[in-house]
Every structure is written in C-alpha cells, then in structure tokens.
Amino acid sequence: MVNRPDMLPILSAKGVRLQLVDGRELIDGMSSWWSVIHGYNHPALNAAVHRQMDRVAHVMFGGLTHPAAVELAELLLKVVPSNLETIFFADSGSVAVEVAIKMAWQYWHARGETDKRRLLTIRGGYHGDTTGAMSVCDPERGMHHLFSAVLPQQLFAEVPSCRFGQPCDDEQIASFTAVLRRQQAEIAAVILEPIVQGAGGMRFYSADYLRRVRQLCDEHNVLLILDEIATGFGRTGKYFACEHAAVHPDIMCLGKALTGGYLTMAATLSTREIADTISQNGEGLFMHGPTFMANPIACAVAAASLELLASGDWTSQVRRIEEVLTAELESCRGVAGVADVRVLGAIGVVELDLPLDVPRAQSLFVDAGVWLRPFGNLLYTMPPYVISDDDLRQVTTVIQHVVRDQSELWAS
Numbered sequence: 001m002v003n004r005p006d007m008l009p010i011l012s013a014k015g016v017r018l019q020l021v022d023g024r025e026l027i028d029g030m031s032s033w034w035s036v037i038h039g040y041n042h043p044a045l046n047a048a049v050h051r052q053m054d055r056v057a058h059v060m061f062g063g064l065t066h067p068a069a070v071e072l073a074e075l076l077l078k079v080v081p082s083n084l085e086t087i088f089f090a091d092s093g094s095v096a097v098e099v100a101i102k103m104a105w106q107y108w109h110a111r112g113e114t115d116k117r118r119l120l121t122i123r124g125g126y127h128g129d130t131t132g133a134m135s136v137c138d139p140e141r142g143m144h145h146l147f148s149a150v151l152p153q154q155l156f157a158e159v160p161s162c163r164f165g166q167p168c169d170d171e172q173i174a175s176f177t178a179v180l181r182r183q184q185a186e187i188a189a190v191i192l193e194p195i196v197q198g199a200g201g202m203r204f205y206s207a208d209y210l211r212r213v214r215q216l217c218d219e220h221n222v223l224l225i226l227d228e229i230a231t232g233f234g235r236t237g238k239y240f241a242c243e244h245a246a247v248h249p250d251i252m253c254l255g256k257a258l259t260g261g262y263l264t265m266a267a268t269l270s271t272r273e274i275a276d277t278i279s280q281n282g283e284g285l286f287m288h289g290p291t292f293m294a295n296p297i298a299c300a301v302a303a304a305s306l307e308l309l310a311s312g313d314w315t316s317q318v319r320r321i322e323e324v325l326t327a328e329l330e331s332c333r334g335v336a337g338v339a340d341v342r343v344l345g346a347i348g349v350v351e352l353d354l355p356l357d358v359p360r361a362q363s364l365f366v367d368a369g370v371w372l373r374p375f376g377n378l379l380y381t382m383p384p385y386v387i388s389d390d391d392l393r394q395v396t397t398v399i400q401h402v403v404r405d406q407s408e409l410w411a412s
C-alpha cells in the first residue's frame with residue numbers, strides 16, 4: 001500500500017483512544033464506522049477471542065455446527081423483536097442485506113408469486129456495497145450513483161419529510177403509499193433503515209412514518225425488511241431502532257456493532273413463517289452458504305458483546321452521550337452556513353449548507369487529538385458508549401471549532 005500522508009498509521013488502541021505509530025493519541029469519535037461500542041482492547045472481548053481460538057478458529061457451517069453459534073443465537077433471540085425466530089449468520093453487513101433480499105425473493109417464489117421481485121425503499125438510504133445492496137441505496141446522491149445503469153432497477157419513494165419526534169400525516173407518506181398501491185403485485189419487499197438513515201445522509205425520521213410503513217406493507221401483501229446494521233445494539237437509545245415505533249419487521253439485518261467491532265460478522269433474522277415457507281418448498285433450503293458463515297471466533301466475541309450489553313450500562317451511557325451532544329452541539333445552530341443540528345442517542349450531526357473542505361477539517365481534528373471522518377455536508381460523531389464526558393467534550397469542542405472555521409472559509 002502506498003504510504004499517503006493523509007493516512008494515519010495506528011499501532012494500537014485502548015478504550016476510546018487510538019495510538020499512532022509516532023506516539024500521538026486520538027480520541028475516537030467514530031467507533032470505527034459505528035461498530036466499536038464497548039471501546040478498543042476490551043478485556044472481556046479479548047478473552048472471548050482467545051478462548052475460542054484455543055478451541056477452533058473456524059469450521060465449515062454446512063452439516064456441522066458449534067457451541068459458539070448456538071450460544072450467540074440464543075442470546076440474540078432474547079433481544080430481537082419476538083416474532084423473529086430464525087437466524088442466518090452472514091459475514092458482513094452487505095451480505096446480510098443480500099441474504100435478506102434473497103429470502104424475500106425465495107419466499108415469494110415458494111408461494112408461487114414469481115412476479116414479486118422488486119424492492120421498494122426510500123431515497124437517502126444506504127444498505128451496503130454489493131450489487132443487490134447498492135440497488136437500494138440512494139440512486140442519485142449516494143456513493144453508488146455511478147453504478148446506477150448496471151444495477152437492478154428498484155422503486156424509490158421520497159425521503160420522509162416528517163422528522164423524528166413529529167407525527168406523519170397522509171401527505172408526508174403519500175409518495176410511498178402511491179408506489180406501493182400502484183406496484184404491489186411486483187413488490188417482494190420494502191427495505192428501510194429504521195428511524196436513522198446513516199451513510200446516506202444521517203437523517204432521523206418520524207417513528208409514525210415507520211409505523212405507517214408497517215401497516216401499509218401488511219395491507220398490500222409486501223414483506224418489510226428493516227436494516228438495523230447501523231442502528232442496532234443501542235445506538236439510537238433503544239436496543240433496536242424499530243422499538244421507537246413499536247414495529248416488528250418480517251426480516252431484520254444486523255451487523256456493525258454485533259461483534260463489538262472486533263470481527264466482520266452479520267446476521268439476517270426472519271419469522272418462522274418465512275423460514276418454513278422457504279424450507280418446505282422447491283429446493284427445500286435457503287440458497288446461500290458463504291464459506292466463513294458463522295465463524296466461531298466472530299460468534300464468540302459477538303456473544304461476549306451481547307453479554308456486556310445485557311449488563312444494561314449502555315442505556316445510561318447512551319443517555320449521557322445524548323445529553324452532552326445536545327448541550328454542546330446546539331451552539332453550532334446559529335453559525336452561518338449551518339443547515340441543521342440533530343442528536344439522537346449516541347449520534348450527533350451538524351449538517352452544513354455546503355460540502356466541507358474535508359482535508360482541512362481532518363487536520364484540525366487530528367491537531368486537536370480527535371478522530372472524526374466527515375462526508376459531504378455532514379460533520380458527525382458516533383462515539384463508543386464508554387466515552388467519558390471530558391473526552392466527549394473534546395470531540396464536540398473540535399466540531400464547534402471546525403464548523404466556525406468552515407463558516408469563516410466560506411465567508412472569505
């Protein structure tokens with residue numbers, strides 16, 4: 001790999017601190033793309049990896065199983081929406097989304113409804129980097145618009161205009177309702193990120209909107225896939241974001257924080273009815289089997305992460321982070337060039353009117369001892385839940401500083 005000056009080499013990490021090769025330290029405000037919720041180098045997670053390593057690092061998951069997968073499945077089933085009873089362990093978030101889409105297709109195929117092949121989603125979404133997942137990302141402003149011409153053509157409704165905490169009236173869901181009514185006969189599933197649209201724009205939308213989506217899917221014979229890869233495991237203040245709306249999906253995707261950010265691992269869960277329909281018809285099994293499916297070390301560390309969450313401390317940690325972010329980021333609202341400030345759970349976002357000068361922002365962050373990675377118009381933080389108030393204030397102080405710096409840059 002070329003040693004680029006804008007790439008920082010990390011030697012080690014502990015808690016919320018990244019140690020650079022040259023001895024400098026950075027407070028991590030990103031949780032390594034939102035996954036390292038318990039912090040780096042956690043003794044309980046390290047121990048789980050070591051323990052499993054000494055038993056078996058990997059074994060194929062076809063015709064064989066292992067206790068780490070069974071234990072993880074049991075722990076997951078205790079926390080997910082109660083209608084979800086079966087689990088498919090995949091190896092990354094994008095694959096979990098592919099699996100969810102294939103489950104929906106195979107389900108309708110098994111029921112003889114072979115026209116139901118398309119997906120409906122909302123604009124502004126992000127569901128991963130593989131072909132099926134890319135096809136449901138925002139088709140114009142997302143990072144995959146370059147590939148639009150070669151992707152399966154899916155159906156898109158407008159971004160919900162009703163914000164989190166607000167009700168959603170007929171008008172605000174009209175675009176979604178219209179597509180669903182018109183094309184239900186060819187729609188296999190609706191796929192959405194519940195409440196928080198992450199990498200597609202860090203927007204928080206109304207729980208009422210999500211409730212109405214659930215109702216509309218039921219009325220129109222369409223499955224609902226919720227992609228909780230970014231929102232799962234406490235990030236929004238609820239264990240899963242769908243709990244804000246008291247909604248149960250038919251299929252759910254998990255990833256990112258599942259292993260506490262230690263290893264790549266994801267899961268796709270479904271109802272018993274979907275799993276049984278697939279396995280009692282046609283091929284008799286779900287047609288997907290990745291080589292590293294249910295890797296034992298990943299399962300063991302995921303189980304250890306769920307046990308840390310089960311102790312319950314995350315609820316007060318996330319609430320405290322929400323309070324500090326709300327108090328500290330609010331001051332950015334008045335600054336020229338700031339379009340919006342929003343906080344939900346352990347997510348703080350400052351949206352600007354214009355795209356940031358990212359290299360300039362990056363060097364200010366690093367000089368202040370903080371690691372953040374803004375994109376487009378968005379400055380945001382999603383810190384590990386274990387961050388202290390002082391460290392979090394160091395993160396928000398540098399966000400305030402960068403907002404003012406960019407604002408002055410545009411004014412000059």
Ligand SMILES: *Cc1c(COP(=O)(O)O)cnc(C)c1O
Nearest residue numbers: 092093094126127128198229230
């Ligand atoms: C990150 C993400 C994915 C993709 O997960 P990878 O592990 O990067 O493949 C899918 N959906 C959402 C909502 C995500 O945030």
